[in-house]
Amino acid sequence: MENKEIAAVLNEISQLLELAGENPFKVRAYAQGARTIEIQDRPAVELISKGELARIKGIGATLSQQITELVRDGETALHRDLQKKFPAGIREMLRVPGLGPKKVKELLERLSIRSLGELEYACHENRLVTLPGFGEKSQQNILRGIEHLKKFQGRFLFGEAYPQAQELLSSLVGHPAASRGAIAGSLRRCKEIVKDIDLVAESARPGDLMDFFTSLPAVEEVLAQGTTKSAVRLRSGMQADLRVVAPGAFPFALHHFTGSKEHHIALRSLANDRGFKLNEYGLFRREKPVSCRDEGDIYRRLGLDYIPPELREDWGEIAAAREKTLPKLVEEKDLRGTFHLHTYRSDGSPTPDQWVQAAREKGYGYLGLSDHSQSAAYAGGLKAEQLRAQEAEVRQANGAQKEVRLFRGIESDIRPDGSLDYPAQELARFDFIVASVHSRFNLTEAEMTRRLVRAVENPYTTMLGHPSGRLLLARDGYPVDMDAVLEAAARQGVIIELNANPHRLDLDWRLLKKAKSLGLRIAINPDAHHLEGLADVHYGVGIARKGWLTKEDVFNTREAGEVADYLEKRRKRAGQKR
DNA sequence: GCCGTTTTCGGCCCGACTGTTTTCAGTCG
Structure with missing residues (x-):
C-alpha cells in the first residue's frame, strides 16, 4: 500500500x-x-x-x-x-x-x-x-x-479562478477607499485547484469599499455583507470573499488569509515557543503589538527567512526558513523560451511565423514547436510524408529573422509498447522530442510503468510530456509507478515536462521536489494550441515554485545558444547509441 | 493521539461570523 x-x-x-x-x-x-x-x-x-x-x-x-x-x-x-x-x-x-x-x-x-x-x-x-x-x-x-x-462541485481550476481574481482586485484597488489590496488564499499559494477567491484590502472606509465590491458587475448574488467581511457568488459560479482591514493591519490579514491552515498551525506554535502570539490582527510580544510593514517583517521577527506564499504548506518550509536554506524560487522573468507548442499542421492554429512574433512580444529567445505525431490521428498528427514540408517551413522561419530561434520538434505518441512514433532515421532529424501518452490509458500499472520507462530510455527522447496524463477535475492520471519513471529519466538525462496548461499542471508539484532531488531538469511548457496559450507558462511557474524549483532546476531558463548546444549534443549521442 | 532543553500530564492556533439563541455553539479559514 x-x-x-x-x-x-x-x-x-x-x-x-x-x-x-x-x-x-x-x-x-x-x-x-x-x-x-x-x-x-x-x-x-x-x-x-x-x-x-x-x-x-x-x-x-x-x-x-x-x-x-x-x-x-x-x-x-x-x-x-x-x-x-x-x-x-x-x-x-x-x-x-x-x-x-x-x-x-x-x-x-x-x-x-x-x-x-x-x-x-x-x-x-x-x-x-x-x-x-x-x-x-x-x-x-x-x-x-x-x-x-x-x-x-465547488472546485475550480487555478487558471479559471486567477483571471477573475485579478479583475476583482484591479477594480478594488482602483477605488478611492482602498489603499492596498491583494489576492490571498489558496490562489495566492498557487494551488492547482481552488474553492473560492480570497481578497484582502486595506481601507479607512470599509463600508464604502464593501458597497462597491458587492455591486461589481461580475457579482451575481451577495451572500454576506459586513464591514470586515463580505462574500459574493460571481456569475461564473465561483464564490469570492473580501476582507477589509484598517491601515496597519494589512500584512497580518494578508498573511492570515493566505494560509495554509497547516502552515499557520506550525508557525503559531513556533511563535508561542519564542514568546510571541500571532493572529490576523498582529504579532504580539507580552500583549504588546510588534510593528511589521509587510509579511517579510513577520517572518523576520520570528527569526525566519521570508517564506513565499507558494511554499506555505507545512511541507518543510518553516524548518528551512529557520536554517536559512530556503531555495531561491524560479520566477517568470527567468524563462528564456519554452517548448511544446502546436501549429496549424496538427491541432493548433498558429503558423511558425506567428509563433516567432509571439515569442518576440514575450521577450523569448527561442521556442520549441512540437506538433502531434502520426498515431494521434484525432489531433491531426503528422504523417511521415508531411515531415519534410514541416522541416522546410521551420528552416524558413529561422532564416527570415535572427531574434527568435525555432527548434523543430515533435510531440511523439508513446505507443503502448513504449516505442516512439517514427522510425529512428526520422527521429534523428528533429531538434527535440517530447514523448507523451495520449491513448490506451487502461493498461495495468506495471504495463504503464514499463511503457514510460522504455520511452524515456529511447535515446531520442528529450523530454517526457505531461507525465501523469491527468486532466484536472475531469480525469485521474493513468496508474503508473512515477518514482520508477522519474528514476529512469534521471539515469537517461531526460527532461521532465511541467505542463503549464491549467487543465494539466503535470508533473504535480508534490512530485517536483522528488524530481529535483533526483537531479532532474524540468521544462515549463505551455502545451499551447493558440497564441494566447503561451501565457499559461505563468501557471507553470507558480506550480514550479510550489515544488521548490529554482532557476537552475528549470531547463528553459537557459539562453538559446546553450539550449541549442545541449540539444545538438544529445542528438549526436543518440545517433551513436543507435 | 502526540509531545516534552521548565512538563510523562496537561496542553494542543485562534478569532469572526452566522444563525440561532437570549449568551452561545458550530463552522470556517
Missing part, C-alpha cells in the same frame, strides 16, 4: 472520528498523521521494516500500529468499523457549506438523514426548522449548498 493511500485512509478515519464526537485533538492527530505519511520520501513498508515509523514526529504508538496494520492487511479494524457506522452518503453531507460534523450528527440522530438526497428532501419537507440549532435560514442555506454542489 502506497503512502498516498495510507494517508487517504487516515484522513477518513479523522473525519469519521469527528462525526463520532471524539476528542478534537485525537481527530487532529489522525489528520496530521495522514499529512506526515504522505510527505515521507520513503514508502511506509520500508519505514516499518527499519523500525523508523514511530520515530517520525507526529506518528506515535497508535498511529504507527494503524499504519502497520494497513500495510500488512490492506485495511484496519478501526477504519472498517467507522465506515460501517458512517456510510458514504453521510460523509458526503460534510461537503455542504455550513454543515460540519456536529450538525451532520444531529441530522443523523434526530432525523435519520443519511445522504445528500435525503437531506435535500427533508429541506423541501421543511423538516429542519424545528431541529435545535437549525432554523429557516440554515435550511435555505443547506438547499442552496446542495444545489451548488451538484452544479459545480
